[in-house]
Amino acid sequence: MLHLASTLVLFLVAAGLWIRKKNPQWHQRLMVAAFSSDLLLVLYIEFTRHAVEKVVSRVRPLIWFHAAVSLAVLGCYVTMIALGRPMLAGRYETRALHRAVGITFVVLRSLNYVTSYMVT
Ligand code: HEM
Numbered sequence: 001m002l003h004l005a006s007t008l009v010l011f012l013v014a015a016g017l018w019i020r021k022k023n024p025q026w027h028q029r030l031m032v033a034a035f036s037s038d039l040l041l042v043l044y045i046e047f048t049r050h051a052v053e054k055v056v057s058r059v060r061p062l063i064w065f066h067a068a069v070s071l072a073v074l075g076c077y078v079t080m081i082a083l084g085r086p087m088l089a090g091r092y093e094t095r096a097l098h099r100a101v102g103i104t105f106v107v108l109r110s111l112n113y114v115t116s117y118m119v120t
Pocket of ligand 1: 024031032082085
């Protein structure tokens with residue numbers, strides 16, 4: 001169930017990337033929807049499975065790696081929103097950084113997805 005939800009978020013991100021030049025407003029909506037879904041997923045996993053306690057109590061490097069990547073993904077979302085908003089207002093000085101953090105985000109979200117199958 002959670003893997004399915006995570007897969008659907010990847011489709012939201014893919015659709016958001018595909019539409020970025022054609023319709024930046026929809027690019028924003030899809031990425032914010034992906035962010036909200038990922039945030040809800042993390043909160044759901046924490047409240048139902050006490051994920052943080054498991055990470056802290058186990059000495060499994062992969063779990064630590066997965067948890068660190070997942071937190072970095074959430075940080076990237078917030079950064080992307082901050083870097084994207086000026087562009088929607090017509091100021092493009094954040095474009096290069098938005099692109100660079102966007103590429104980092106895609107790598108990290110892919111690592112999060114792959115490692116999610118390895119830690120369960
Ligand atoms: C993790 C989420 C996001 C990713 C991975 C992402 C990725 C990208 C990429 C790769 C570009 C193309 C940059 C270029 O052509 O140089 C882009 C453009 C853009 N993004 Fe994002 N973005 C995200 C979230 C957002 C958000 C939340 C906003 C708005 C608040 C936003 C607003 C924009 C705008 C306005 C453009 C320029 C579109 C254009 O006129 O060509 N992005 N984004």
